[in-house]
Amino acid sequence: MTAFLAEWANILLRWAHLVAGIGWIGTSFYFIALDLSLKKRERMNPGVYGTAWEVHGGGFYHVEKYMVAPAQLPEDLIWYKWEAYLTFLTGFALLTVQYYFNASAYLIDPDLLPMRPSEAIVISILSLLGGWLAYDRLLCRSPIGRNTPLLAVAVFALIMLFSYTFTHIYSGRGAFIHVGALVGTIMAANVFMVIVPNQRKITQALLRGEAPDPALGAMGKQRSVHNNYLTLPVLLMMVSNHYPILTNHPQSWILVALILVVGAMARHFLNRHEAGDPFAKIWWTLPIAAAGLAVALVMTAPAPRATxxxxxxxxxxxxxxxxxxxxxxxxxxxxxxxxxxxxxxxxxxxxxxxxxxxxxxxxxxxxxxxxxxxxxxxxxxxxxxxxxxxxxxxxx
Incomplete structure (x- = not known):
């Protein structure tokens, strides 16, 4: 009966995690695409930065973006936040049911690092918390955070540091899922700790008739873009337990690096294409993504086996x-x-x-x-x- 209940808990949590994740990813992709499609028009309402005309489901939509809140806001203002929160909560619950309750089977590799289940779980929780603090405090809020290319390299290096560490602590599948959990935690914390609180502060200041701190909006936008570029890599990390060709490779942490590069390049191409950039400006992303994929294929190619x-x-x-x-x-x-x-x-x-x-x-x-x-x-x-x-x- 215990195994039966555990299986159903796994099924329902995985289903809920998938549904919440689809909602979060969908809104993230939509708003980035919307932001990039905004255009200046001859006739726009006061305070409007740009507008977009869209068609979907047999209807036409006219969307306006205000850089600051208008003089009056409706009571039914929609906040897109619960998709992110529920994705994290269901993901952590699934991590608990699948990996913490079965740490000996899924997390611990005694040939790599013998440890008790309780030790593996404590390391897991501390690493997720530590990863967020390092990303937020040591990178984004430091002088590094004011230099976009440098910050991108630093975030990549941070994820690689944790990836290398995880692959030397946990089993193959345990390491990969923790890379995904780390990135997912950073993404959810960006929403919970930065994007939504900053937006509330901006809204409250405007409604009081005060000028909001422009740094709040800039920081929220920065974290939103980070989430957008991390989405494609984290999706593969989360389904990696089905593919031992990735999780159990001797240099799986290098495969993580390649996944990050391929996913980020694909996302950048799609973003800039949505923005209307000509192919001549964004073509360079495709050969980089192809090169990363080629290296992954070569690394994982099967060696001839003796009979x-x-x-x-x-x-x-x-x-x-x-x-x-x-x-x-x-x-x-x-x-x-x-x-x-x-x-x-x-x-x-x-x-x-x-x-x-x-x-x-x-x-x-x-x-x-x-x-x-x-x-x-x-x-x-x-x-x-x-x-x-x-x-x-x-x-x-």
Missing amino acids: TVDGVAVTDEVVVGIAAKHCVACHAAKPSHEGFAEAPKGVVLTDAAKLRQFSALIEQQAVKSDAMPLGNETGMTAKEREMLGAWIAALK
Whole structure:
């Protein structure tokens, strides 16, 4: 029953996180695109910076942007904030259910850094808090924050520092999800700690008839742009646990760097295209993104595998024995592992025929990476992984 309830908690939290995230990303993308599409018109209301005409769903929309609040604001002024807040809250709840409650399986790699679940959880929480403070206090609010190119490099370096650290503390999937959680925390805190509070201060000052501090608006705009450029990389980080080719690469922190570069270049191209920039001004982003992707492909390309171990072919009986020792507790019609009521994803590995059927998955999860067994709780050796690889290579 515990496994059943945990599975449903995971499903519902993942669903809620996805829905909230779609809402947040959608509004972020929309308002950046809207901001870039604003144009000066011959006839505009006093105080209007620019307007945009849009068509959607069979109707036409005329949008105006005020750089300062107009003399009167309606009571039904809409604040776009709960999408960000709920994305963070559901994400942290999912991190708790999936990774904190199963730290031994998903977070800790005893071959990398033996530690207790409580230690792994404390490091996780402190790193998310520390990452935000470093980004906010040491970078954005320092003199570095006044130089946009320098700040971009510094934020990139900060994420890379944490990425390198995570990959030397946690398991492959635990490290990647923490990079995503770190970036997601920074993005949500930007909304909660900077963008919305600054907008409230500006609104209150204007309604009192006072001139607002222009630095408040500039800071909010800066953080909003940061969130926009970090969105594409963080999306891949959040689904990375499905791809051990990324999470369990020996230099996975370099793959994080490439994901950041590719995502940022793609986002910049789309932003400037929305702004109406000619292709001649933004073409340079595409070869940089392509180069980053090419390097990632080369890094993750499979190496040729031998079909024998010590010159001897690996038999079906040997592989079935390895599976019985390390896999069948979970991957059986009726698992004996207390954490599973049925075989994960319907993958049953109880005989040679089933092992052949799922050989591609086995190769990805247990040969090319050590993602399985979870947390290597059964102690699968490098020699056993080599034998699995040789047996699978002989099938091809």
